[in-house]
Amino acid sequence: MTAPSFSQLDALEAEAIHIVREVVAQMERPALLFSGGKDSIVLLHIALKAFAPAKVPMPLVHVDTGHNFPEVIEYRDRVVEEHGLNLVVGSVQEAIERGFVREEPNGSRNRIQTPVLLDTIEKNRFDACMGGARRDEEKARAKERVFSFRDEFGQWDPRNQRPELWSLYNGRVHQGESIRVFPLSNWTELDIWDYIRSREIAVPxxxxxxxxxxxxxxxxxxxxxxxxxxxxxxxxxxxxxxxxxxxxxxxxxxxxxxxxxxxxxxxxxxxxxxxxxxxxxxxxxxxxxxxxxxxxxxxx
Incomplete structure (x- = not known):
């Protein structure tokens, strides 16, 4: 009898499903960051698969700069409705209007996403946020653990991270601290597109x-x-x-x-x-x- 084939994509998928389930098992109030970009789309597909036939047991979080491409926002809203998901939006525009952040002279809102994200995490008491960041994207992201510890101010110290021997993940946090989790850490951009093709996932x-x-x-x-x-x-x-x-x-x-x-x-x-x-x-x-x-x- 021929053994069933198990591809690299199958291995990456299995690892990501394991990580997503670990987050839900260990943490009290997890969330999944979802922008409508290709990496977060794959991560959501992983989460849907990890808990099927039940619903994804956590809300999606999007920090909306107000400067988004309309095709992406339309896709985000369609997916949320299709799967009956709970979407939490942190609005940069609303934060500007109430004086919480100030828009930069160059008109970009990219940098002022950070305080809005931290405010959204604090208001909703999320103790873990999963995202689709990958180590091959940028050298700072290559320094990340899968479970990335953040202090009570939401800040990251690359020299103060926990070992992850044998794929054992430590989600212990004190009040106010949190974990950022990257289930797609070991994926590449090519893996993402190959997965989208093989699983026939729609993208914007x-x-x-x-x-x-x-x-x-x-x-x-x-x-x-x-x-x-x-x-x-x-x-x-x-x-x-x-x-x-x-x-x-x-x-x-x-x-x-x-x-x-x-x-x-x-x-x-x-x-x-x-x-x-x-x-x-x-x-x-x-x-x-x-x-x-x-x-x-x-x-x-």
Whole structure:
């Protein structure tokens, strides 16, 4: 009798399911961060599978900057309704209006997401938040454990993390402390797309190649929209592009691409030499340690 095949994707899926179940078993008030981006989509699929046929036993959390791509917000709301999920939204716009945070002069709301996230965690008393961050995205994220300890101020110290020998995870926290959990730590961008293909998971249309009005800035193709407008020396062009990652529309760039199917995206991803954040996220170009600085402040 031939033994059933067990692929790399099956192994990654099994590991992620185990981690998600560990979080629910160990923690009192867990949550799952969901932005509508490809990594959080895969993580939600993992959670749905981990607890089927029961519902996902935790709310989804989205820190809404108000500068989101509309295709992503439409997808987020559709998925929440389809699966009967509880969505908790931390609104940056509302935080600005009540004076909790102040918008930066450049119009970006990316950095001020952090205090809104920490406020949302504190208000809802979440002691664990799961996210779709992967170690291959950026060198600061490569320093993370799967269970990443955060102190009572929501801050991260890369030198003060717990060992995870034999995939044993320690979720013990005191009041006010929390754990950030990364079930997709060992996945790559290529794994994510291969999983989306193999499990036939729908994703927002923004990930597929499409025509868009864009302009060139700092070596990146930025979409011309209400949140991001060209300067006098920047010319709007109609180009066929797609997005490798989705975030604050003021900072997230597109890439020139003809990949209009998941199969073509897989081929394109396999041949690229730049991570999606390195290629398309203006916030990570501020300094060599930009991501690590934000993570220490409480960013995911």
């Amino acid at each position: 249309s923004i990930y597929m190649a499409h025509e868009r009005d864009v302009f060139h800035r700092n070596g990146m193709w930025m979409a011309a929209n209400e949140f991001c407008t060209p300067r006098e020396d920047e010319m709007i062009e109609r180009r066929t592009v797609r997005y490798r990652t989705v975030g604050d529309a003021t900072l997230t760039a597109a890439v020139l691409s003809e990949a209009d199917t998941v199969e073509k995206i897989i081929d394109e991803t396999a041949s690229t030499r730049l991570t999606e954040r390195g290629a398309t996220r203006g916030d990570d170009r501020v300094s060599e340690a930009a991501m690590e600085d934000r993570k220490k402040e409480g960013y995911f």
